[in-house]
Amino acid sequence: MIGRRLLDSKPLCGALGAAGLFCVLEATGRTGLISPIVFPLASTVLGRAVELATDADFLLDVVSTLGAWALGLLLTVVIAVPAGFVLGTLPRAETALRPILEFLRPIPSLALIPLALALFSDKFDMKITLIVYAATWPVLMNTLYGLKDVDPLAKETLRSFGFGPLSVLWRVSLPSTAPFVATGVRLASAIALIVAISVELLAGGSDGIGVFLIEVGGSPDAMVYIIATAIWAGVIGLVSDSLFVLAERRIFRWHTARTEVV
Amino acid sequence: MNRVLRAAGRLWAVPVVLVVWELVTRAAEDLSFPPPTTIAASMYEMWLTGPAERLWLTEAALENIPASVGRLLAGWLLAGVIGIALGIAMGRLPLLFRFLDPLVQFARAIPPPMLLPFFMALFAIGPRMQINVIVFGIIWPVLINAGEGARLVDRQHLDTARVFGLSRGQRLFQIILPSAMPKIFAGLRVSLSLALILMVISELVGSTDGIGFQLLDAQRSYDLPGVWGTIVVLGVLGYVLNSAFLAAERRVLSWHRAAKQTT
Incomplete structure (x- = not known):
C-alpha cells in the first residue's frame, strides 16, 4: 500500500x-x-560537472553565451513582432511576401555560418545576426497565426463603437495575439541557444560555451569535459524553458486555448 | 487560365525581388554579395555540367547530394522507429513514463550541436558519427509526440477492443498506433527539418563528402557564388523534403481527416 x-x-x-x-x-x-x-565513468563526469560550476573560465563562457542569447532574443522580438503585425494587418503584403518567406524558411540557418564567416569580420556581430535570423521565424509565424485567430466579433464591435483601426489593434488584436507571441518567443529561445553554441563551435571566437568545448577538446580527458558541459547546457535549456512556460501561465492565465505552432 | 493568373498574382513579388537584388548587387559590386545570375551560373557549373549519359550531373552532384540525403534519411528513419517504439511504450505504461520523463525532458533540452564533439570523440569522423548526431538530435519530438498520442487514446475504443477479444498485439497495431498517428506525424515533421540542420552541421565539421562539406570547401576557397549556390540548394532540398512529407501525410492520414469531418 x-x-x-x-x-x-x-x-x-x-x-x-x-x-x-x-x-x-x-x-x-x-x-x-x-x-x-x-x-568516462558517470561519477567522474558528475564530479567534473560540479567542479565546472565553480570554474571561473567556464562561468565566464556561460555568461558570454547567455549574453549573446539574450541580446539576440531581444532583437528578434523587436524585429519580428512588428513585422508580423505589419504583414498580418496588410493581407496584400502578406500574399506578396508569402512565397519568399516560404522559400527562406526551410534554409537551415546553421548552413549560413560559412556565408556569415565571409561576410562578417566581427564574431560577435555574426553570432547575433545568425541568432536573430533563426529565431525570427517562430516569432513571426506565431504572430501571424495569432492575428488570424483574433475574434472578428470583438474587432467589429469596437469598430462599430467608433474606435479607429489603431485603437482596435491596441485594444483587441495586440492582447489576443500576445499569448501566441509568447509561445513563439519560447520556441525561439531554444533555437537561439542552439544557434549561439553552434556558431561558437564552428566559427570560434573569444568566449562562449562552444569556444570552451573547442579549448578542452585537446585535453586528455576531453570526453569528461564534453559530457559535463553538455549536462550544464541541458540544465540551462531546461531552466530557461521552464521559466518561459511559468511566465506564460502567469501572464496569460485567461488564455485557455494553449495552441502551439512551430 | 484563371488559375495561372491567380498564381501569377500571388507570385509577382518573386521576380521583382530577384530583379532588384540583381540590380543592387551589380551596382554595389561587392564580392561577398554576387548577383543572382552569377549564383545561378555557379550552381549550373557545380552540378549540371557533367556528361550527357549521366543526365548532365557532375561528379560533385552525384557524390555529395546522395551521400547527404542518404545520411539524413537513415538518421530520420532510425530516429522515427526508435522514437515511436519508446514513445508508445512510455505512453501506455504510466510507471515507465514517470521514471523516464524527466530524463527525456533533460535530454531534449541539450542543444543538439553539443552532441557533435561528443560523437566525434566517440566515433571519429564519418557517416557513423553523423547518423548518431542526427538520431540523438531529432528523436525527441517523435518520442514525446508518440507518447502523448498513445497516452490520449480514446478509452472507449480500447474497452470496445477488449470486449471484442482483440489481443494485446492487435490492440497495439489496430487501435493505439492509428490513433497516435496524427501526433506521430507532427513529431516526424519537426524531426525532418531538424535532421536537415544536423546533417549540414555534422558535415561542416566531420565529413569528407556531402553538401555541407561542399559548402565548407567553397567557403575555404573564397568561392562566394559557390557558397550562396550551395545554400540555395539546401533551401530547395528542405522545401522538397517538407512538401514530400506533407503529401505523404495527407495520404496516410486521409482517414483521420475524414473521421474528423463526420463527427
Whole structure:
C-alpha cells in the first residue's frame, strides 16, 4: 500500500529514474563492459560537472553565451513582432511576401555560418545576426497565426463603437495575439541557444560555451569535459524553458486555448 | 487560365525581388554579395555540367547530394522507429513514463550541436558519427509526440477492443498506433527539418563528402557564388523534403481527416 503511494509521487520516480541511469552507466564502466577510457565513468563526469560550476573560465563562457542569447532574443522580438503585425494587418503584403518567406524558411540557418564567416569580420556581430535570423521565424509565424485567430466579433464591435483601426489593434488584436507571441518567443529561445553554441563551435571566437568545448577538446580527458558541459547546457535549456512556460501561465492565465505552432 | 493568373498574382513579388537584388548587387559590386545570375551560373557549373549519359550531373552532384540525403534519411528513419517504439511504450505504461520523463525532458533540452564533439570523440569522423548526431538530435519530438498520442487514446475504443477479444498485439497495431498517428506525424515533421540542420552541421565539421562539406570547401576557397549556390540548394532540398512529407501525410492520414469531418 505504501509502495503504491510512493510510486505515485512524480518527483520521486523521476529521481529514481535518473539514479537508475547513473548506476547503470557507472556499473558498465566499473565492470569493464565499456572501457572508462572510451566512455568516462558517470561519477567522474558528475564530479567534473560540479567542479565546472565553480570554474571561473567556464562561468565566464556561460555568461558570454547567455549574453549573446539574450541580446539576440531581444532583437528578434523587436524585429519580428512588428513585422508580423505589419504583414498580418496588410493581407496584400502578406500574399506578396508569402512565397519568399516560404522559400527562406526551410534554409537551415546553421548552413549560413560559412556565408556569415565571409561576410562578417566581427564574431560577435555574426553570432547575433545568425541568432536573430533563426529565431525570427517562430516569432513571426506565431504572430501571424495569432492575428488570424483574433475574434472578428470583438474587432467589429469596437469598430462599430467608433474606435479607429489603431485603437482596435491596441485594444483587441495586440492582447489576443500576445499569448501566441509568447509561445513563439519560447520556441525561439531554444533555437537561439542552439544557434549561439553552434556558431561558437564552428566559427570560434573569444568566449562562449562552444569556444570552451573547442579549448578542452585537446585535453586528455576531453570526453569528461564534453559530457559535463553538455549536462550544464541541458540544465540551462531546461531552466530557461521552464521559466518561459511559468511566465506564460502567469501572464496569460485567461488564455485557455494553449495552441502551439512551430 | 484563371488559375495561372491567380498564381501569377500571388507570385509577382518573386521576380521583382530577384530583379532588384540583381540590380543592387551589380551596382554595389561587392564580392561577398554576387548577383543572382552569377549564383545561378555557379550552381549550373557545380552540378549540371557533367556528361550527357549521366543526365548532365557532375561528379560533385552525384557524390555529395546522395551521400547527404542518404545520411539524413537513415538518421530520420532510425530516429522515427526508435522514437515511436519508446514513445508508445512510455505512453501506455504510466510507471515507465514517470521514471523516464524527466530524463527525456533533460535530454531534449541539450542543444543538439553539443552532441557533435561528443560523437566525434566517440566515433571519429564519418557517416557513423553523423547518423548518431542526427538520431540523438531529432528523436525527441517523435518520442514525446508518440507518447502523448498513445497516452490520449480514446478509452472507449480500447474497452470496445477488449470486449471484442482483440489481443494485446492487435490492440497495439489496430487501435493505439492509428490513433497516435496524427501526433506521430507532427513529431516526424519537426524531426525532418531538424535532421536537415544536423546533417549540414555534422558535415561542416566531420565529413569528407556531402553538401555541407561542399559548402565548407567553397567557403575555404573564397568561392562566394559557390557558397550562396550551395545554400540555395539546401533551401530547395528542405522545401522538397517538407512538401514530400506533407503529401505523404495527407495520404496516410486521409482517414483521420475524414473521421474528423463526420463527427
